[in-house]
Amino acid sequence: MFNSVTIVGVGLISGSFALALKEKGYTKHVIGVSRTKESEQKAIELGIIDEALPLEEAVKKSDLIYVAIPVDVTIPVMQQIMKIVTDKQIVVDAGSTKLVLCKALANYPMRSRFVATHPMWGTEYSGPEAAVKDGFAGRACVICEKEKSDPKAVEIVENIYKDLGMHIVYMDAEPHDVHAAYVSHIAHITSFALANTVLEKEKEEDAIFELAGGGFESTVRLAKSSPAMWAPIFMQNRENVLDVLNEHITQLRKFKACLEKENMEYLYELMENANKIQRIIK
Structure with a gap:
């Protein structure tokens, strides 16, 4: 062609x-x-x-x-x-x-x-x-x-x-950027943050290598992505990324509060609600 x-x-x-x-x-x-x-x-x-x-x-x-x-x-x-x-x-x-x-x-x-x-x-x-x-x-x-x-x-x-x-x-271009922030950009920024969290708290690299299971590997995998590619994406879609990031922080605070207050019932409820994603992603 x-x-x-x-x-x-x-x-x-x-x-x-x-x-x-x-x-x-x-x-x-x-x-x-x-x-x-x-x-x-x-x-x-x-x-x-x-x-x-x-x-x-x-x-x-x-x-x-x-x-x-x-x-x-x-x-x-x-x-x-x-x-x-x-x-x-x-x-x-x-x-x-x-x-x-x-x-x-x-x-x-x-x-x-x-x-x-x-x-x-x-x-x-x-x-x-x-x-x-x-x-x-x-x-x-x-x-x-x-x-x-x-x-x-x-x-x-x-x-x-x-x-x-x-x-x-x-x-249209504008809703695309909104949806991309929700289903793609937040996943990358969360992965970068999680990698930094583990690197900050766990000083023994051998322990990370030996003990990290499939769940950690799949969650933090995106942190290996190129900063030269992803930093400009975050900045160019800044407003939408900030919107979803603020909601993500709110959700993290809910889990944190459950643990602080030993609220097993609400902790279970949060996770059960998250399980609804199974209807969308098999």
């Missing part, structure tokens, strides 16, 4: 996207754009990209441009892309925040060539080595402001994500 595809960022999401496109036969040639030569070389060695070029040169050679970089640098990079893109190309981003970006690109003449997406998948790992060809399967992909994008461009992007095994959810 595409003579050439450019991925801006050659890490987990963009690298996985490139590998999947190649496996599915969407393109045989992927160009990589990265801040570091080391990442570009590693992506070439792993077969993620076929060549590395500067941004402007890469964009001009590609039918599809896929941007998956930290959200604080996404806006200036996307603005640069939207100045040179033509009506024959499609630009897609994969960022975890959408409102600020969509506002920044709203008045560009080629706005319709941009499809705002958020594939709801990721791991705690980063860099080209983290890329996997089947990572998107079974996950949701949010498409924001669908009505502002060219219908054919949207259809092509939808079909790609569906072919990668994803199901599509449509949202």
